[in-house]
Amino acid sequence: MFIGCRFRAQVMSRPAPPAALTAATRRRFLTVTGAAAALALSGALPGTGPASAATTARPADDPFTLGVASGDPLPDGVVLWTRLAPDPLAPFGGMDQRTYPVQWEVATDERFRHVVRRGTARVAPEFSHTAHVDVRGLQPWREYFYRFRSGGFISPVGRTKTAPAPEQQVSRLSLAFASCQAIFDGWFTAYRDLAARHHDVVLFLGDYIYEFGNNKGIRPGDADEHNARQAVTLDDYRLRYSYYKLDPDLQAAHRSAPWIVVFDDHEVVDNWADLNAGNTPTDQFLVRRANAFRAYWEHMPLRAPQFPQGPDMQLYRRLRYGRLAEFSMLDTRQYRDDQANGDGTKPPNDASADPARSLLGFPQERWLLDGLTESRARWNVLGHQTAITLLDTVAGPDIAVPMDTWDGYSASRDRLLGGIADRGIQNVVSLAGDLHRSVVSDLALDFHDPDSRVVATEFVGTSISSGEDGQDLDAGGQVLLDENPHMRFGNFQRGYVSCEITPDLWRSDFRVCDRVTVPDGTVGSRAVLAVENGVAAVQQA
Amino acid sequence: MKKTLITTVAVAVLATAVAAGGPSDEARAATGQPRGNAARPGVVLSASPTSLVANELPCLPTTLAVTLTNIGPEPVFADATMAAEAPIVLTDTVFSTYLPATDPDQPVSRDVGVRVPRGTAPGTYDITLASGRQRVVVPLTVEGVPEPGPETNLAYGQQATASSTHGNFRVCGAVDGDSDYRNWSTRTGWNDATRGTFPDWLAVTWPEPVELGRIETVTYGTPTRPAALQGVKDFDVQVRSGGEWLTVGTYRDNTLDRIVTTFDPITTDSIRVVVHASNSGDYSRILEIEAFAPR
Numbered sequence: 001m002f003i004g005c006r007f008r009a010q011v012m013s014r015p016a017p018p019a020a021l022t023a024a025t026r027r028r029f030l031t032v033t034g035a036a037a038a039l040a041l042s043g044a045l046p047g048t049g050p051a052s053a054a055t056t057a058r059p060a061d062d063p064f065t066l067g068v069a070s071g072d073p074l075p076d077g078v079v080l081w082t083r084l085a086p087d088p089l090a091p092f093g094g095m096d097q098r099t100y101p102v103q104w105e106v107a108t109d110e111r112f113r114h115v116v117r118r119g120t121a122r123v124a125p126e127f128s129h130t131a132h133v134d135v136r137g138l139q140p141w142r143e144y145f146y147r148f149r150s151g152g153f154i155s156p157v158g159r160t161k162t163a164p165a166p167e168q169q170v171s172r173l174s175l176a177f178a179s180c181q182a183i184f185d186g187w188f189t190a191y192r193d194l195a196a197r198h199h200d201v202v203l204f205l206g207d208y209i210y211e212f213g214n215n216k217g218i219r220p221g222d223a224d225e226h227n228a229r230q231a232v233t234l235d236d237y238r239l240r241y242s243y244y245k246l247d248p249d250l251q252a253a254h255r256s257a258p259w260i261v262v263f264d265d266h267e268v269v270d271n272w273a274d275l276n277a278g279n280t281p282t283d284q285f286l287v288r289r290a291n292a293f294r295a296y297w298e299h300m301p302l303r304a305p306q307f308p309q310g311p312d313m314q315l316y317r318r319l320r321y322g323r324l325a326e327f328s329m330l331d332t333r334q335y336r337d338d339q340a341n342g343d344g345t346k347p348p349n350d351a352s353a354d355p356a357r358s359l360l361g362f363p364q365e366r367w368l369l370d371g372l373t374e375s376r377a378r379w380n381v382l383g384h385q386t387a388i389t390l391l392d393t394v395a396g397p398d399i400a401v402p403m404d405t406w407d408g409y410s411a412s413r414d415r416l417l418g419g420i421a422d423r424g425i426q427n428v429v430s431l432a433g434d435l436h437r438s439v440v441s442d443l444a445l446d447f448h449d450p451d452s453r454v455v456a457t458e459f460v461g462t463s464i465s466s467g468e469d470g471q472d473l474d475a476g477g478q479v480l481l482d483e484n485p486h487m488r489f490g491n492f493q494r495g496y497v498s499c500e501i502t503p504d505l506w507r508s509d510f511r512v513c514d515r516v517t518v519p520d521g522t523v524g525s526r527a528v529l530a531v532e533n534g535v536a537a538v539q540q541a
Numbered sequence: 542m543k544k545t546l547i548t549t550v551a552v553a554v555l556a557t558a559v560a561a562g563g564p565s566d567e568a569r570a571a572t573g574q575p576r577g578n579a580a581r582p583g584v585v586l587s588a589s590p591t592s593l594v595a596n597e598l599p600c601l602p603t604t605l606a607v608t609l610t611n612i613g614p615e616p617v618f619a620d621a622t623m624a625a626e627a628p629i630v631l632t633d634t635v636f637s638t639y640l641p642a643t644d645p646d647q648p649v650s651r652d653v654g655v656r657v658p659r660g661t662a663p664g665t666y667d668i669t670l671a672s673g674r675q676r677v678v679v680p681l682t683v684e685g686v687p688e689p690g691p692e693t694n695l696a697y698g699q700q701a702t703a704s705s706t707h708g709n710f711r712v713c714g715a716v717d718g719d720s721d722y723r724n725w726s727t728r729t730g731w732n733d734a735t736r737g738t739f740p741d742w743l744a745v746t747w748p749e750p751v752e753l754g755r756i757e758t759v760t761y762g763t764p765t766r767p768a769a770l771q772g773v774k775d776f777d778v779q780v781r782s783g784g785e786w787l788t789v790g791t792y793r794d795n796t797l798d799r800i801v802t803t804f805d806p807i808t809t810d811s812i813r814v815v816v817h818a819s820n821s822g823d824y825s826r827i828l829e830i831e832a833f834a835p836r
Contacts, residue, residue: 091622091634091635092635126618184708184734212708212709213708214705214706214707214708214734215705215706215708215734216705216734216735217704217705225632226632228706228708229708230708230709232651233636233637233638233649233651234618234637234638234639235620235633235635235636235637235638235651238637283641283643283647286641287638287639287640287641287647287649290616290639290641291637291638291639294618294639310616310639310641311639
């Protein structure tokens, strides 16, 4: 399964997108959706450039219907995101084919009395009129407020926070992580709670949109054929992001904190693996992948290095939070071998254990272990898509495990956990989603040996909405607890995880919703589990 | 013959694309890759079929495939826009996609649904596609709905609705005239969206009342996995009369794939199948619902 080598090689050697593309702005064709990332990123420069029609263009209606966002904090900067879309479900968001100036400002106070940075970004139709302003020159580990202006319209105010300085000792970090928000399965009630808690940073671990829809009658938009059908084209995926990002709770969650995002499968198509997606011919799938990646980048607060080149995208990356934490954000989709034995749930088999197969691809595996080895952080966080832990899903002596999680690539898991043990890497915490259930596990070198050494800790968070209401413990969850003694907690409701991290202790608060199929559900704490510095085994807090 | 027509259109618009300088100039600037010595870059817009015929039956899919093909040396993203003369409605008015630069060329298409609102006068209506300076006009001929014969399926193409519809299916698939189980996976049937939850219902509604004497319900089954394993199990067939639903057939523990319900002639504007259980316990699956005048 190495037909993907050409694309892997491109990812590893790809140069950064060019910084100056002024020629591209002079000539504009209606037909061209363009490929100039840096154009939209030039908002980092406060200058407005030569006068042109673009500098005076202004939308006729409030264009900030999809809210604002910030992301990928650095010690001196953060990405600010918005999109001009006065009619977000119309073609091109209700915008014409001109480039528009968008003013932005960053202040230390919510009323913008102390503005510390401001500038103008040009937002172009080729990128759905999205801004990705890479603000620099900010102070480390500091709260800021930001907003945009276009024509006479001012955006909602977003709160963000820079990362600590590289060697900074940080006494406390509040972090939330979330995943899997099938809009047709429920309301994003969990985000109301998340937004109110003003975290320092939010990790989103995949399935921000679903490429398909279902008319279950839960939300008013369910019956619209555009929301229910498979997204394949670029306009399909753009429309899907518009539909999701109209949700007020999701917008509030973005306004509350900077996000660090990775995709999983549904941002493209269910269970895709590198060049493989069901029976779709590879050349057709790569067109779909390029369309999906383009729309993803446009709608996420990501920097230029993450800008996709056709069907390739450098998603995996590392973000440091002083001496307290380091986040290795992984990509377990783009380089993985195809799922073993036809996917699904199977007994562990020769293919799922084949050391020649990889979930991350070998370059990313090396990048991960080397990064963990060099880390000077107390907590080494893996922010990724799906469970590393063994998940035996059948009662009794037989074993059957998902072929789509790390279980389907157990040699990758052995190399990671073995590498952590061999290199003496401490305080590794795996954060993931995908399962639509909360699963907390001790990650041991040998899951079948109860005395095996625990070398890392895993908190898999449940879905925001995927799977509808759920229940505290379903039959499948009981089997997981019975069959997997390394699993320490399970819950099958919807929600997210709110973490408080100090140098001595990591506390994970599992926040769950009573219902998500009605708009007025409530959110509470289901359980708090903790990890102590130097002790990988999970504890009840 | 059809193939020839498509080629003609493509060639006709190609000249404009090249004259316009080729839209991939911009993409090349972004990628920093040198201009090749090969053919001038360009994106070609085409449509298939090159003309359409439709009537106002609401559940009959009339689709137009809009295709963009990159014949240049570099990959590009491109847009096409689609517009129709009133009162014709298109499901999509924009098509944007990545277009790889491959040899041979790789066309990329999107299907656009063409809707003929009830009351549309018979005649010809233009559907105009545009990409850059290219224009392709597809004439749509709207015909009157033919008078039904004595053994005509009166549900064919009429408005279908359902309690819910799974994202991989279309509710109109249940009245598309295709009751062949082999086409199930190509969205020719209805599958509800609420796994394990019952009842589910599928209805057909007429704009003017019709007189019926027989309803045939076709549920999903294959030779290897018959309806006894995945078809509807417990269900009622109902006819709306005077605003009330009258049950004309009640079935329990069904194992057949085609269930024929006959009843005394009744004038109605809507029929429905209410499913209380399926043989697989998860979804309600109906390939086709057919309605006939009394014999």
